[in-house]
Amino acid sequence: MSRILTYREALREGLDEELTRDPNVVLMGEEVAQYNGAYKVTEGLWKKWGDKRVVDTPISEAGFIGMGIGASMLGVRPVMELMFWSFHSVAFDQLVSNAACVRYMSGGLCHCPIVVRGPANGGTGVGATHSHIPEGLFAAFPGLKVCAPATPADAKGLIKAAIRDNDPVYFMENTLLYGTTGEVPDLEDGDFVIPLGLADIKREGTDVSLIAHGRSVIQSLAAAEILQNEHGINAEVLDLRSIRPLDQEAILKTVMKTNRVVLVDESKPFGGVSAMVAMLIQDHAFDYLDAPIKRVCSIDAPAIYSPHIEHEQLPNPRRIVEKVLTLA
16 A cells, blocks of 8 residues: 655655664754754754754864764764755865765774755755765765656655665655655555665656656656656656666666667766766667767756756756667
8 A cells, every 4th residue: 555645755754764763863954953944844843853963063064074074973863954955065074084985094983874965956046065965976986876766656665665774875855846746655554665776667668768867757758648648758767866886787677678778867968877878888788789879968067046947957858768769
């Protein structure tokens, strides 16, 4: 059985269940407590759990991320909200030099079981400095895990797995998804956790594989419907869900099935997640390709403030369909 929840509600439910399960879990961030969260993900949790479990922090990402990392090495499991992942840059040393390296540098004696979560997307008209999409950046650092759920069920299942993980997990959300709805397993069905590193086929197909993560999955599903209805092309949509660890087996399996692939990624085209996936396919499934690998990324410029142009800058169904149609 399942219920219909919004992405926001599913995240909140996952956080609440982990607060219940483990007394060492603590939520931290700007306005996560009394204000109920800038995006209302943590609504009601401060009232239920109190000041020691849901903690409002100063407007200092470097400060509270550093504090959470230190606390995690002493047994606490902090879940820290960035109001925008764009603010990662002011805590970059803590996120990369400290959190990513502590287990290796200590010879495995110290773990850093933190989750850093919040919006990592463009498309909301908040300008270039609030619209960075850094999952590819953080996935480049050994010691870090990165995921980007597209659906309410995945948001819940992955946040629970992230909190239980003994390594730092950077959880990339999308503000445009918070109000979207989907089926989430009932609480009575038991503990619902989605392992990190496990991709998911969101739509079966035979003619071309659309490989995406985050909101790009939703855009790819819309494009797949257009391709089917208007062009008779049956597209498969693979949702990576987890960027690092990456589900190499699922990626290669879908490419070997359809023999054509378009990678859809909100990141900029230089480097990024889709560049890594393209290399993986080139190395391990080249002989299965009947056409070159294609990519649909954000247009390579800072996020454009104008809503109409910003929509075109990001991957959208029209751009995906046009790219698929270029495959021989």
